[in-house]
Amino acid sequence: MREVKHLILNKRFRTIFLMFFGFFIQYWWIGKTKRFLNKDRLDQRYRDIYTSQAKKFTKTAIELGGLIIKLGQFVSSRVDILPKEFTETLSELQDSVTPVETDIIQRKIEAELSGSIESLFNEFVYTPVAAASLGQVHKAILKSGEQVAVKVMRPGIKEIVALDLFTFKVLIAFAKRFTKVSRFVDLDDVYHEFQEVITEELDYKKEAKNIEIFHEQFMDFPGVSVPNVHWEFTRNEVLVMEFIDGVKINEIDKLEGMKVNKKKLASILYLSFLKQLLEDGFFHADPHPGNLLIKKDGTLAYIDFGMVGRVSDQMKENMVKLAIAIYLKDAGGIVEAFDDLGILRKQTDKAALMKHVRVILSGFADGGFNIKNLQKEEILEELREFLYQQPFQIPSRTTFLGKAIMTVFSICNGLDEKFDLVALTMPYVEDMMKGETVNPAKDTVLDQIKKTFLNVIPSFQKVIRLIDQLESGEMRISPPKLFEKSFYEQQTYQTRKIVLALFGTGLIISGAQIVEQNNVIGIGLMVVGGLMTLIQAIRTGRVRRRSRRRHPFLKTKT
Numbered sequence: 001m002r003e004v005k006h007l008i009l010n011k012r013f014r015t016i017f018l019m020f021f022g023f024f025i026q027y028w029w030i031g032k033t034k035r036f037l038n039k040d041r042l043d044q045r046y047r048d049i050y051t052s053q054a055k056k057f058t059k060t061a062i063e064l065g066g067l068i069i070k071l072g073q074f075v076s077s078r079v080d081i082l083p084k085e086f087t088e089t090l091s092e093l094q095d096s097v098t099p100v101e102t103d104i105i106q107r108k109i110e111a112e113l114s115g116s117i118e119s120l121f122n123e124f125v126y127t128p129v130a131a132a133s134l135g136q137v138h139k140a141i142l143k144s145g146e147q148v149a150v151k152v153m154r155p156g157i158k159e160i161v162a163l164d165l166f167t168f169k170v171l172i173a174f175a176k177r178f179t180k181v182s183r184f185v186d187l188d189d190v191y192h193e194f195q196e197v198i199t200e201e202l203d204y205k206k207e208a209k210n211i212e213i214f215h216e217q218f219m220d221f222p223g224v225s226v227p228n229v230h231w232e233f234t235r236n237e238v239l240v241m242e243f244i245d246g247v248k249i250n251e252i253d254k255l256e257g258m259k260v261n262k263k264k265l266a267s268i269l270y271l272s273f274l275k276q277l278l279e280d281g282f283f284h285a286d287p288h289p290g291n292l293l294i295k296k297d298g299t300l301a302y303i304d305f306g307m308v309g310r311v312s313d314q315m316k317e318n319m320v321k322l323a324i325a326i327y328l329k330d331a332g333g334i335v336e337a338f339d340d341l342g343i344l345r346k347q348t349d350k351a352a353l354m355k356h357v358r359v360i361l362s363g364f365a366d367g368g369f370n371i372k373n374l375q376k377e378e379i380l381e382e383l384r385e386f387l388y389q390q391p392f393q394i395p396s397r398t399t400f401l402g403k404a405i406m407t408v409f410s411i412c413n414g415l416d417e418k419f420d421l422v423a424l425t426m427p428y429v430e431d432m433m434k435g436e437t438v439n440p441a442k443d444t445v446l447d448q449i450k451k452t453f454l455n456v457i458p459s460f461q462k463v464i465r466l467i468d469q470l471e472s473g474e475m476r477i478s479p480p481k482l483f484e485k486s487f488y489e490q491q492t493y494q495t496r497k498i499v500l501a502l503f504g505t506g507l508i509i510s511g512a513q514i515v516e517q518n519n520v521i522g523i524g525l526m527v528v529g530g531l532m533t534l535i536q537a538i539r540t541g542r543v544r545r546r547s548r549r550r551h552p553f554l555k556t557k558t
Contacts, residue, residue: 054089067164069133099131153237201306204239210305246293266415285309285400331357
């Protein structure tokens, strides 16, 4: 009871709790009045509420600081449970943190390192080069003459974090009791993951150890660097490391002025992150542009290792499955890998999802991918609406992984508008198959290749089952409106082609089996089957030439 009374008297708790309680009241009221609104007005009312709540949350987070900013950054990636009005607005919190006053920071450093600023450094810049929700970074020069970055934890932040975590726990209990959110996402699991990552961020010695792990992982990886740690100046709340002089990876104008090959840089970022996920199982969980700096020589430098994630062996295996499915441009394999990774809920319409994956894969033509084909506003809006309405989820304990993957892909597409993850994944998978070097993912790759070839044998049964499902109406698909007509025509053509091919092949096999008993009938069946197969091959060639000229995703050769 005392704890509850103490919380109620705490202004910070009241501000956060009343904000979320107000959000709940808005949803409750619209639920009571929605029967009086038509669909368009109801949708607009929801969008208005999302926008106003996102702005309210952002304003409150900037005023209060602390963990609520971290929460906003954290949930801004949850496109599976939040609409775009929220995620787009909350993304503004990345650069909205006010630095701590100079004299407070000075006292903090001197207390942690047991010495005055003048005795510790030849030079110390009091204006921070970066300020975050939990700490800030200053530039300094050691007595040895080396430039260093001094990362200092905000005074009193641990107490604020403890209070905010308890507040979030109360809000989650409230949401589970009075809302339906828990039907779509495991709130307790999200809270525990958030708590674990934040708790680790409050210990700079753990971050220093993370830096050393990354050093070892990328020791022989060209084009990537990690700062060195100065352990003699590192404490739980102060971290001193090598200062990386570079520009943010998304500062395109500066990169062009430095003559940096942006396409090569995108491939380095993608492959380095692929290595973290598939080989090392230890990844940078917050790779936003401020933590990815480009040196003058074009080297990519990872900084800020407070947020890291780990990938289990089982998840690593499923990620390799996904990489192979992308390598094979196998829409069904991609959806299956999503399911194995826990991205799909039980109610997911896998047939509809597979259609959307095929739309994306159809953008890969002649071994290349043109991102512009998928950046048309109407396509993106339909795809996003599908993803939001379908029962998708970020898997348990992998919220930070999902956020990191989306951030990396976004940066790569910004660097290279023709960024082709398939083309980059292919040689990576092929290198793993060669077996020239020891690779933790190699056995998984070989196992998956074996399974792929074994699946060829029963593939005819799957084709026949697919045709039965299409004819009976058991399979129902809901592709984007923009491609509905072309998908229907292509589906009809493909079904007819498969049936004719199977029928022709069946005649050839039947003829071969009875040719010894009856030459005339056997040879006749083989000839008819061969003619059917030949005619179908000629038609396929003509259709391919015509579709290459008219298909919106295929490039016209000049």
